[in-house]
Amino acid sequence: MTSHDPNDEPRPYASPVCYAHEFEQPPMTNGETIALLNTLLEGERAGAQGLNDLAKTCRDPSLAELLRDVARDEGRYCVMLRSHVKRLGGTPTDATGVFYEKLMAREGLAEQLRLLDRGQSAVVKMIDAALPRVADAMLRDDFVEMRETHLRNIARCAAVAV
Secondary structure, three states, rough: OEEEEEOOEEEEOOOOOOOOHHHHHHOOHHHHHHHHHHHHHHHHHHHHHHHHHHHHHOOOOHHHHHHHHHHOOOOOOOHEEEEEEEHOOOOOOOOOOHHHHHHHHOOOOHHHHHHHHHHHHHHHHHHHHHHHHHHHHHHHHHHHHHHHHHHHHHHHHHHHHO
16 A cells, blocks of 8 residues: 655555554453353263263372362352353353263273363353453453463373373
8 A cells, every 4th residue: 555645656554554543352241141151050060070970990090190180170260150141140050061971981091181171161261252252351361370370280180190
């Protein structure tokens, strides 16, 4: 593109047109936020329940303790997500996500840990997609913490996956 100076001599613009505004995303509506929170809540509940069940049958005491630790994190996030749903005027779901059945249907602990890794990674991706649209500072802070905890737990579980 060019610009004209007073002598009608064409000259190039100093910088290209900025398209950043085209990538901005509007904040999530209250309804969208509550729906996301409830989706995450179902998944965290399924993860907590599945991890506790796996820990009960695990023969390796240190691995069983790791599974219980991760289950506690999942349970803690269930409480956090329910709290945000209520704070935003929604009704928290009591459903358990389908992840639980999928986890329990896997043959062998190694396969279950691989599925757990994919589930934890899916939560991280959902949070990453949502964060640019989360206007609520309290929820944003909790999502950032939840994301970091999930990444840490992915690494912890991957270190022991057979």
